Amino acid sequence: MGSSAKAKLPVIDLSSKNLNLNSSSWVTKCDEVRRALEEYGAFIAIYDGVSRELRDAIFVAWQELFDLPSEVKPLNVTDTPYNGYIGQNPRIPLYESLGIEDVTTKERAESFTKLMWPSGNQSFCESVLTYSKAIVDLDHIVMKMVAKSYGIEEHYESIRGSTTYLLKPTKYLKPQGNEKTLGLLPHTDKSFITYLHQDQVNGLEIQTKDGEWIEVDYSPSSFVVMAGDAFMAWTNGRIEAPNHRVTMTGNKDRYSLALFAFIKDHTIQISQELVDDDHPLQFRAFDNYKYMHFYYTPEGMKSKCAIKTYCGI
Ligand SMILES: O=C(O)CCC(=O)C(=O)O
Ligand SMILES: [Fe+2]
Numbered sequence: 001m002g003s004s005a006k007a008k009l010p011v012i013d014l015s016s017k018n019l020n021l022n023s024s025s026w027v028t029k030c031d032e033v034r035r036a037l038e039e040y041g042a043f044i045a046i047y048d049g050v051s052r053e054l055r056d057a058i059f060v061a062w063q064e065l066f067d068l069p070s071e072v073k074p075l076n077v078t079d080t081p082y083n084g085y086i087g088q089n090p091r092i093p094l095y096e097s098l099g100i101e102d103v104t105t106k107e108r109a110e111s112f113t114k115l116m117w118p119s120g121n122q123s124f125c126e127s128v129l130t131y132s133k134a135i136v137d138l139d140h141i142v143m144k145m146v147a148k149s150y151g152i153e154e155h156y157e158s159i160r161g162s163t164t165y166l167l168k169p170t171k172y173l174k175p176q177g178n179e180k181t182l183g184l185l186p187h188t189d190k191s192f193i194t195y196l197h198q199d200q201v202n203g204l205e206i207q208t209k210d211g212e213w214i215e216v217d218y219s220p221s222s223f224v225v226m227a228g229d230a231f232m233a234w235t236n237g238r239i240e241a242p243n244h245r246v247t248m249t250g251n252k253d254r255y256s257l258a259l260f261a262f263i264k265d266h267t268i269q270i271s272q273e274l275v276d277d278d279h280p281l282q283f284r285a286f287d288n289y290k291y292m293h294f295y296y297t298p299e300g301m302k303s304k305c306a307i308k309t310y311c312g313i
Helices: 024-040 052-066 106-116 122-150 153-160 229-234 288-295 298-302 306-311
Strands: 011-013 042-046 095-098 163-172 181-187 193-198 204-207 213-215 222-227 244-248 254-263
Touching: 011 024, 024 042, 024 122, 052 122, 052 163, 052 254, 106 122, 122 153, 122 163, 122 193, 122 222, 122 254, 163 181, 229 288, 229 306, 244 254, 254 288, 288 298, 288 306, 298 306
Parallel strands: 011 042
Antiparallel strands: 042 222, 095 163, 163 254, 181 244, 193 222, 193 254, 204 213, 204 244
């Protein structure tokens, strides 16, 4: 199927002045968030928790990071596949990314900074920490809203403390010539939930349930909220992780920023409140991190829907 200029992701205003937990509109808004995720697996959030200055600082920081010598960036090695450095992959030659695991802890932000800049880069480290914490606040809002709408607040509280965040700055080189070029292959995220941000250049495309590709057009002051595979299992399949990809056109490099939330060292139970005659139990309790490791095995990679292969019933 081709790309469609008509289909659009829902846009939901989650800025602080428009959210009042004690008003009747709160419940309506929670349902709006839940419905958008059920229909598209994603939506665009307008969110004022990241100031313009912070946004500018973070994209300056990413440029500095990607401009580091090519022998420095691969020093970022992690135990978890694909969380470290990815570059020079012939299947996606425009793509380069670095993951910062457990980014909201000061020690990890500092150790990553020191690895990349042994003589220090205080402003980089501060921008990373402040930005990540602002998106964690957005995560808490979104999760609270989904949980409220499904009536599973207690269930969410039981996993919330086990959330860990991976920040992944990504650079896509501008394509050679005028050809539309694939920057990132179609995939679903292995996370629980993902928050995407971009500089000026569009390129993200999300596939609808009927196979159409939506070109996501979002401003630097908004964020794409997207369900990952683990979210699909947690909600007993009510919310599916959408297939998405990046295509590059035009003559500018693209910088994007993903914050992936994972549930770690905690077995995720499927919400029993979401199991009924119309929605029989589809998944067994599972571990988000072990699932991610499974995904990168030959069996996981060839599976059509890895989360169903891993813990589906
Ligand atoms: O660059 C983007 O907008 C999307 C990145 C993405 O999908 C990913 O890193 O999983
Ligand atoms: Fe993704």
